[in-house]
Amino acid sequence: MDKLLKTIKKLNINADQYEICGKEIAKLKYWKFEDENKKGKLILMTSINPTAAGEGKTTTAISLADGLNYIGKKAILALREPSLGPVFGSKGTATGGGQSIVEPMERINLHFTGDLHAITSANNLISATIDNELYWGNKLNINCEKIIWKRCMDLNDRSLREVEINIKKNLKRKESFTITAASNIMTTLCLSKNLNDFKQRLENSIVAYDNDNNPIFMEQLKITGAVLALLLYAIRPNLVLTKYNSPALIHLGPFANIATGTNSIISTSLGLKLSEYTIVESGFGSDLGFEKFMNLINYQNDLVPDCVVMVITLRALKLHDDFNNSFKHLEAHLKHVTLYNLNLVVAINFIEGDSVEDLKKLQEWLGANNYEWEMNNGYNLGPKGSEELAKKVIKACDTEQNFKPLITPTDSIIEKINKVVKNFYYLNEFIIEDECLEKIKVLEKSEYKDYPICMVKDHSNIDGNITKDKNYVLKIKNVEVNSGAKFILVYTNNIFSMPGLSKDANYKNIYLLDYKIVGLK
Template structure:
């Protein structure tokens, strides 16, 4: 508690503007600090397509923050909150590792400050109100086949992908659950700039259509006030410390393969206001998290990265490149950053099992192709292991660059999808299902036609071709509007918004022994 108070004092956050949630977590009233004129430098971490256990972006982000503070800079970390789905599933925890961690690990990865539970409750309250309206006579003439607001749960539960609800005798409807991290409520909160923006987004979120095709909004169901009560504290960022006492804002957590993949705009902007450097992570590889950061998040925000760090492990390169093919996979990801003319550093996340021969091959290739790179050893050496990377970030961010944009506001919905597919997935052709074509035509005639596209794509392959199909073409099977989040979802191939558990999932190894949580990894 004393350490956190000292850090808060160092950030000039007043005592009355934060509240403790136990001895090692606080929530901050961000509203008092929104008008600070300072804007620090934004450092965005991304990666190549990661291994099933991840690529070490979080570990690198934590280590870099510690390293920057070690060399006398004022750095603040901003991360997503972990979802219980991956914690008990395959990916595991999201708090770093080794000497590069945020604490308390067990609280952050489990219930934390209750944010995700509150989001789940608020989301499902809206669903229950919609079905309650149908139960009591359906005076709003809700079309039971056009209810677009879905229930959610913060667990991997594939059995809930498709269910049938019995609202009353002889009245049934189909329902699909999302994982909470992919829910509309999560993305609306994440993209909201303040409480007023949040309420406006909620009020104008489409949840269903009536039998005449008219939009039905959340405000039409008189539930916005109750939702705001449930999430009144969720919008406040959570602050914890790294192992080496760097301030870390951990707030909200949309997935990057089925949502936008970064922490809240409020926590990112707070970090930029209070620090000289804000370190932010985008989810999965640059084909997902980075692409959405530039094309979706920056549609309505001014968050152009001063530097992008591409996190790479030799172990992951073995999965994609055979070390004799000129690192084509890595080069494809690096080109994503170059598209936007941004400062770029490759961070080699050193791990046990890496050989000197492999290290020399990759570093020689990076040098040959004039890429700036640095070794990151924060996992084993803490801030000292990230010192070189931190110094390189300070050096590189002195370069001022003019950002280039891939997507134009006057591009059609199809053009936006095709640009992303060509420049990020390296595909020349995209196919559209009849259902997606119908929805694109409807959206093109609506006031939502200029919104950005959020691609829903499998994360382990850059093109989404996980089955190695010959003459593969990306298929857009469905389109959905998130009017509160202010983007359009394009579902590709067979990706689901409710994950399932693997055969040998992490839940088998988690236990409570002598009142200590064991097995989180």
């Protein structure tokens, strides 16, 4: 606890601005910092399309924070909370690796301060309330086939994608679960600026439609107060430390392939007030997390990054690029960043066994194409291994940039989809299925027509062509309004909001040995 309290004092956090949650974790009372006008530099981490094990964005973010603090700068991390789905699934933990980790690793990955459990409970209380309304006579005239609020659970469980529930005798309805990290409550809370903003967003959340096709809002269920009570502490960011005592705000955790993919606005804003440099990670590759940060999160909050760090590894590049002839896949991701005229640094995340020859080819290509790059060996060497990367990032943050937005307020919904598909997926055409097109036409005449879009797409490649079809065309299957989070979900191809477990999932490696958790990697 001494290290945590020392860091809290160093950040000029007063005794009435935090609560201790054990020896290594504190909850910050974010509202007590609202009068602070200081704003540091924002660094956004992204990557190319990752392997199943990821590409070390979190590890690189942690090592960069350690490296910045190591050379005398004041840096803080603002990261997502791990979901139990990936922890027991294929990706494993979300707390870094090697010398670049946040602690306590086991507690952060398993339950932490209970934020995701609180979100799960609040989300499912709303679902239970909808069914309770149906049970007691349905005075709101809810159409059972047009209930859009889904139950959730913080685990991968494909069997819950489609279920049937019994309300009472002769009254059944279909239900589908989403993973907690992609639930409406998660995204709404992540995009809320404070408790009052969250309250208003909840009240304006559409939960269903009535038999006359009018929206039914959460406010009509008279449940907002109970939901706020469940989430009173979950809205407060968690403060922990890296192995080398860099401060880290770990708060909330939406997936980037089916949600927004970045930590809470509250924790990012707080980080910018407490430090010179705040490092934020966007999920999966730049075709997902980065795209949504720029076209959705920044669109709502004016958070233009001072520097973008593109994390790459030889391991991932070899899945896509020919080292002897081209780096087309890498170049496609780099163009995502330069599209906005943003400062960019490429971080080559070193992995033991990397070919010296291949590293040289990569470095020569980056240099020949005028991309700033630096090796990152924080995994093995700690802060010292990220010192040079930190210096490159500082230089980039101090370089003037002329930000150019892609999405504008006058764009129609289809124009927004087209801009993302063309500029991020590099596809010249796409198909909007008939039923989906009718929904878009209705939305274009509604008060939600100016909302940004949140694309739901596979994370393993840029265009979403999982099966490598020769005559591939992206299909827009469905659109849904998340009126609480204030965006429009756009579903492509056959992506599910409830993941499944892989054949060789990570849960097989986890067990207890002498009261210690083993295999949580």
